[in-house]
Amino acid sequence: MVERWLREIQNLPSVKGTFITTMRGAVLESYGLEIEEQDMQNMAIRLLRIHALTWEAENPLTEIELYWKNLFIVGKISQNILLVTVCDSPQVVALLRITINVSLSHIVQEKKIYKKAKSHVTDPSHLLRKGQLDENETKLLAKR
Amino acid sequence: MALIGNLKDIKLPSLIQLNCMEHNTAKLTIERAGRFGFVYFENGQVSHAEFDPYIGEEAVYKLLGLVDGRFKVESDVRPPVRTIHTSWSNLLLEGMHKLDHAQDDGENIYNKMFERLLTIRGVNMVWVLDAEGQTIFSTDQKEMAQTLNVVFIALQAERLARPFSRQPVRFISLLLGDRRLIITSYHHEYIMIELDKKTKSDTVIPLIRRAIGKI
Numbered sequence: 221m222v223e224r225w226l227r228e229i230q231n232l233p234s235v236k237g238t239f240i241t242t243m244r245g246a247v248l249e250s251y252g253l254e255i256e257e258q259d260m261q262n263m264a265i266r267l268l269r270i271h272a273l274t275w276e277a278e279n280p281l282t283e284i285e286l287y288w289k290n291l292f293i294v295g296k297i298s299q300n301i302l303l304v305t306v307c308d309s310p311q312v313v314a315l316l317r318i319t320i321n322v323s324l325s326h327i328v329q330e331k332k333i334y335k336k337a338k339s340h341v342t343d344p345s346h347l348l349r350k351g352q353l354d355e356n357e358t359k360l361l362a363k364r
Numbered sequence: 365m366a367l368i369g370n371l372k373d374i375k376l377p378s379l380i381q382l383n384c385m386e387h388n389t390a391k392l393t394i395e396r397a398g399r400f401g402f403v404y405f406e407n408g409q410v411s412h413a414e415f416d417p418y419i420g421e422e423a424v425y426k427l428l429g430l431v432d433g434r435f436k437v438e439s440d441v442r443p444p445v446r447t448i449h450t451s452w453s454n455l456l457l458e459g460m461h462k463l464d465h466a467q468d469d470g471e472n473i474y475n476k477m478f479e480r481l482l483t484i485r486g487v488n489m490v491w492v493l494d495a496e497g498q499t500i501f502s503t504d505q506k507e508m509a510q511t512l513n514v515v516f517i518a519l520q521a522e523r524l525a526r527p528f529s530r531q532p533v534r535f536i537s538l539l540l541g542d543r544r545l546i547i548t549s550y551h552h553e554y555i556m557i558e559l560d561k562k563t564k565s566d567t568v569i570p571l572i573r574r575a576i577g578k579i
Contacts, residue, residue, distance in 0.1 A: 236528075259527040266524035270517050270538070279541025285565055286521050287535040291528050306528065313566040360497075360516040 222330055225323035226251035232319060234292075234311040240327060241302045242340030243268060245347075248333055253306060264302055265347060267295040271302075272344035285310075296320055299328040300337040367437040371396075372482055376428055377456055379435065384408045384452040391441035396433030397502060403427065404443030410452045412443035420447035421455060428459040431479040432503050474501040477555075480575035486563025487572075493554040500553065514547055514554050535572075537565035550576060 222240070229238045230252040237252025241264040247257050267284060274281040286293040292307040294316070303324045305316070327333055346352070348361060371394065380403065383390055387408035394401040394415075401415035403424060413423035448455065474492055481490050482503065491502040497515040521533040536547040544559040546569065555576065559568060 255527045263524045263527070266520040269520050273513055273516065274538075274540055277540065279543060281538055281540055283537075283539035285535075285537040286525065286533050287537075287569065288525060288529050288531055288533055291525060291531075293525065310566050313564070357516065357519065360513060360519065 222249045222327055222333060223251055225326050228323050229305055229316070229319050232312060232316055234308045235316070236306045236308060238303065238305040239264075240333070241268075241304070242337050243297075243300050243302065243344065244340045244342055245302075246336075246340060248301075248336055260304070263293075263304060267302060267304065268344065269347045271297060272347045275344040294320060296324055298324050299334075300341050301328050301333065303327065366439075368435070370432060370434055371430055372432040374435075376430065376435075377460070379437070380405075380410060380424075380452060380456060383437065384410065389440055389442060391438045391443075392435060393438070394427060394430065394433045394435045396430055397504065401427045401430075401433075404441070406443055406446075408452070410448050410450075410455055411446045412448060421450060421458075424448070424455055425459045425462050428456075428463055429475055431475050432482060477576060478503050481557060481572065484568060484571045484575060486560045486568055487557055488560060489558040491556040492550070493556060495552050495554075497554070512545075512556075514556060517547065518549065518554065535565070535569050537569075546572060548572070548576070 226238050226240070226249060229235055235252070237250065239250035239253060239260050240248045241261070242248060245261045245264040245268055247260045247264070250257070250260060253260065270284060271281045282297050284295040287310060290308060292310040294305045296303045301324065303320060305320060307316070350358060353361065376394070379392060383392070383405045385408070388405050389407055390405045392403040392405070399416065401423065402413060403410060404412040410424065413420060413427065415423040415426045418426050450458070478490050478501070481487050489502070489504050492500045493514055494500050495515070497513060517536060518533065521536050525533065532549065534548065538545045538547070539561070542561045544561055544563065544565065546557040546559060546565060548555050557572060559565070
């Protein structure tokens with residue numbers, strides 16, 4: 221069932237593929253992307269670090285969009301699930317956003333996914349602790 | 365009753381013109397990013413102005429460069445001293461002339477950019493941050509720019525795309541509750557823009573790019 225919703229997203233123009241992870245970055249399911257699971261996990265962890273920065277704020281991050289010349293990445297967080305979508309370019313963005321929202325709302329209702337995501341719930345700030353970051357990143361965080 | 369507003373909506377030349385043509389005696393207070401400026405009108409003439417560290421005509425010229433800032437006009441407040449003897453019309457003409465020929469120093473460049481960005485529908489606030497993420501200029505004084513580690517966010521964004529691209533990320537859009545923030549690099553600095561939640565990043569980014577590129 222989860223694959224069906226990821227396929228819905230992947231079927232849109234310019235979408236390369238999509239995947240979902242827990243809040244620790246563990247990949248639960250992916251569709252369409254021809255990269256290693258480890259690469260997906262690395263992408264997720266970096267998105268989750270950005271989320272962790274805002275975690276203690278009044279309004280934590282729920283959505284991030286990243287624009288490159290020939291690349292567009294959307295990360296959406298809902299109920300302890302991160303959905304990442306990778307596109308060649310930001311085409312039909314309105315439709316993409318709707319499809320992501322609808323798909324994610326169905327995905328979080330999947331029992332198997334829900335259970336796994338719940339078991340991985342953690343303090344987001346652990347992704348910003350020493351040992352998780354390289355020297356440059358640690359230095360940048362120390363300036364906060 | 366005091367007239368209160370923002371220079372985004374009524375420009376300072378219009379405020380000066382209005383008070384002088386109405387032969388008002390009043391005090392105009394302008395606040396921008398914690399810095400205060402004062403212009404006093406006496407019987408329809410600009411008689412005194414202060415904008416730390418400037419006093420007199422120079423203060424008016426500096427205030428004319430502001431594109432936003434809260435203002436308040438209080439009637440029947442007399443100036444503590446008279447430092448301006450030029451007629452209001454000549455003062456405005458000279459001020460506008462100076463603005464047109466102002467050297468493009470850093471502040472002027474950012475003021476022009478702020479003006480262009482703030483005319484984009486949905487743009488609420490703009491910050492310019494240095495390479496270390498500290499606010500250099502902003503359209504409003506807010507702590508968020510300091511607490512949100514923009515440089516760290518940009519670094520994570522750049523690194524996460526490595527399986528696909530090694531180019532620098534052009535725009536980062538963050539949705540934080542009701543606030544949408546756009547972050548982009550600009551030379552060795554960063555520009556952060558706060559949008560209305562309803563404003564979609566993909567529709568506003570081409571306009572932002574144009575506004576920034578026009579400098």
